[in-house]
Amino acid sequence: MWQIVFFTLSCDLVLAAAYNNFRKSMDSIGKKQYQVQHGSCSYTFLLPEMDNCRSSSSPYVSNAVQRDAPLEYDDSVQRLQVLENIMENNTQWLMKLENYIQDNMKKEMVEIQQNAVQNQTAVMIEIGTNLLNQTAEQTRKLTDVEAQVLNQTTRLELQLLEHSLSTNKLEKQILDQTSEINKLQDKNSFLEKKVLAMEDKHIIQLQSIKEEKDQLQVLVSKQNSIIEELEKKIVTATVNNSVLQKQQHDLMETVNNLLTMMSTSNSAKDPTVAKEEQVSFRDCAEVFKSGHTTNGIYTLTFPNSTEEIKAYCDMEAGGGGWTIIQRREDGSVDFQRTWKEYKVGFGNPSGEYWLGNEFVSQLTNQQRYVLKIHLKDWEGNEAYSLYEHFYLSSEELNYRIHLKGLTGTAGKISSISQPGNDFSTKDADNDKCICKCSQMLTGGWWFDACGPSNLNGMYYPQRQNTNKFNGIKWYYWKGSGYSLKATTMMIRPADF
Numbered sequence: 001m002w003q004i005v006f007f008t009l010s011c012d013l014v015l016a017a018a019y020n021n022f023r024k025s026m027d028s029i030g031k032k033q034y035q036v037q038h039g040s041c042s043y044t045f046l047l048p049e050m051d052n053c054r055s056s057s058s059p060y061v062s063n064a065v066q067r068d069a070p071l072e073y074d075d076s077v078q079r080l081q082v083l084e085n086i087m088e089n090n091t092q093w094l095m096k097l098e099n100y101i102q103d104n105m106k107k108e109m110v111e112i113q114q115n116a117v118q119n120q121t122a123v124m125i126e127i128g129t130n131l132l133n134q135t136a137e138q139t140r141k142l143t144d145v146e147a148q149v150l151n152q153t154t155r156l157e158l159q160l161l162e163h164s165l166s167t168n169k170l171e172k173q174i175l176d177q178t179s180e181i182n183k184l185q186d187k188n189s190f191l192e193k194k195v196l197a198m199e200d201k202h203i204i205q206l207q208s209i210k211e212e213k214d215q216l217q218v219l220v221s222k223q224n225s226i227i228e229e230l231e232k233k234i235v236t237a238t239v240n241n242s243v244l245q246k247q248q249h250d251l252m253e254t255v256n257n258l259l260t261m262m263s264t265s266n267s268a269k270d271p272t273v274a275k276e277e278q279v280s281f282r283d284c285a286e287v288f289k290s291g292h293t294t295n296g297i298y299t300l301t302f303p304n305s306t307e308e309i310k311a312y313c314d315m316e317a318g319g320g321g322w323t324i325i326q327r328r329e330d331g332s333v334d335f336q337r338t339w340k341e342y343k344v345g346f347g348n349p350s351g352e353y354w355l356g357n358e359f360v361s362q363l364t365n366q367q368r369y370v371l372k373i374h375l376k377d378w379e380g381n382e383a384y385s386l387y388e389h390f391y392l393s394s395e396e397l398n399y400r401i402h403l404k405g406l407t408g409t410a411g412k413i414s415s416i417s418q419p420g421n422d423f424s425t426k427d428a429d430n431d432k433c434i435c436k437c438s439q440m441l442t443g444g445w446w447f448d449a450c451g452p453s454n455l456n457g458m459y460y461p462q463r464q465n466t467n468k469f470n471g472i473k474w475y476y477w478k479g480s481g482y483s484l485k486a487t488t489m490m491i492r493p494a495d496f
Contacts, residue, residue, distance in 0.1 A: 280306075283363060284313030285321035285496050293320060297349045303362050312349040314490060322372070322490035323363075325355040328472060329486045331459030335443045339428040342444040343395065354456070357392060357399040357423060360491070364391035368494040371403065373455070375410055375474055376486040378462045383410035383477050390491060398422035398430045401446045411476025415453035421446040441470045452476065455487045 280301040281287045287298050293315045300311050300323070314322040328335075333352035347353025363369070371390035375383050388405030400420045406412075422430035424437060425444040431437045437447035443456030452475030460471050460483040471483025478484065 280308075282366070283321075283491075283493070284311065284315070284323040285493050287313055288315055288321040300359075302359060303366050309345065309356065309359055310349050311355055312353075314488075317374075317490075318372070319496070321496050322492050323355075324349070324488060324490050325360050326353075326455065326487065326489035328352055328455065328459060328484075328488075331461070335456040336426060336458075337444060339425045339444075342423070342425055358395065361392040361394055361399055364491065365394075369491045370494050372490050372492075373410070373474075374488040374490070375477060375484055377478060377482070378465055378485045384408045385410040385414070385474075387414075388494065392423075393420070398424075398428075410474060413476045415451075415474045415476045416446060417448035417451045421448040421451070452480065455484075455489065457483070459483070 279290070281290065281298060282303060283300060284298060287300075292298065292313075295315050296313065297310055298313050299308050301308050312324040312327070314320065314324060329352060331352075333347040335352075335354070337346055337354075342354060343356060343358050345354050345356030345359070349355075369390050371387040373385045375385075385406060385408040387403045388407075389403070391402050393400040393402070400422050401416065402420045403414065403416060403418060406414050421432070423444060424430045424447050426438050426442075429436045429438065431447035431449065431451075433447070433449040435450065437450040438444060441447070441450060441454050442458045443454055445451075445454045445456050447454070452473075454470075454473055457472045458468070458470050460468050462485070465471060465483035465485075467481045468483045469481055471481075472487060473480055473483060474487075
């Protein structure tokens with residue numbers, strides 16, 4: 001700034017000096033002022049006027065073009081030449097001055113412009129640096145935002161992909177369900193037609209049934225009177241049947257006595273037949289030891305009593321001496337009996353029979369007995385279970401069974417539940433189930449809670465013996481629904 005002021009002052013001083021020199025040279029000449037503007041500098045020129053070129057005391061004529069006054073004209077020409085020379089000199093000087101001023105001004109202006117440019121460049125660099133920093137910060141923020149946007153966009157794309165997949169699955173499911181619904185609608189319409197047809201048939205059938213019902217009511221009213229008469233006859237026949245049963249029992253005793261008498265007479269006639277000794281036998285083991293080694297029916301006596309009972313003795317199986325206490329083989333005897341019948345025994349010793357709980361209880365409490373249970377199925381297979389110690393409690397303890405030491409081929413686990421269970425019949429429920437096992441499964445047995453065995457159940461013939469839960473079963477050999485073909489329960493002293 002100070003350089004510019006100094007340069008302006010120097011320009012003014014130079015121009016003032018030039019003007020003074022020019023004014024001294026133009027004092028005797030009429031003056032006319034001219035001003036020239038060049039940049040920041042102004043130039044003033046004083047030129048002589050034409051009126052001042054002639055003097056009032058001049059002896060020459062005022063008309064300069066008159067040819068009659070050559071002296072004055074030559075003087076004026078000289079003065080004009082002088083002035084022209086002076087003007088030319090001044091003009092040259094002014095041109096040099098102008099050139100000088102222009103050269104100095106160019107340098108100063110270049111420097112000023114360079115300084116201004118440098119200052120502006122520094123400011124612009126600083127501003128540019130700030131802008132770059134701000135731009136870098138904004139770029140970083142934009143990069144973070146872009147990364148977040150990309151992550152969010154990726155998540156949204158994945159979610160959209162999952163939604164599209166699920167949508168496709170749902171569309172497929174909807175299509176499948178739609179097709180199934182259409183099929184069901186077709187089936188429904190078909191079924192509706194069938195139902196309508198069946199309703200028509202049912203209406204016709206109901207009408208015919210009503211007619212038949214009316215006819216049956218008439219028949220039932222007629223048959224009721226007939227049934228009442230039959231019931232009266234059945235009551236009479238039942239009374240007669242009890243009489244016949246008593247007569248049959250007496251007849252059986254008579255036949256047994258006759259057979260005994262005949263065997264006695266035959267043994268007396270035949271010396272090869274062993275004579276029957278008039279002694280009492282407690283069990284078949286004593287019969288075997290006395291020399292009777294043939295299978296058959298023998299008379300046994302109750303321990304410490306003279307009361308006799310007929311029993312079948314197996315003198316061949318396992319060394320003989322077995323007293324048969326139960327046998328099932330053809331279903332000829334009904335085992336759904338009362339407590340009293342199971343106590344004294346029933347059936348035929350030569351076929352199916354039950355020896356009697358009272359006799360077995362008294363016998364097995366005298367000494368240690370073993371129990372062998374022999375089983376047969378309908379496919380020709382046989383198995384057995386052997387208990388090393390067997391006895392029954394007294395009637396006061398409901399003939400509770402006690403077993404120990406199981407061996408055999410009819411299962412590794414006893415099908416008679418242990419510890420001992422009480423005996424139950426259809427009229428004496430001593431089991432551990434509220435369902436009355438004897439009535440539900442039929443027969444008398446040591447049921448526990450209906451248990452895994454019942455050898456006194458209903459007898460079913462072949463091809464009807466499966467899925468029968470009230471049949472003759474031994475669970476751990478054939479399962480609970482298989483009814484066996486034949487069973488035998490036999491006892492013998494453990495020291496035989």
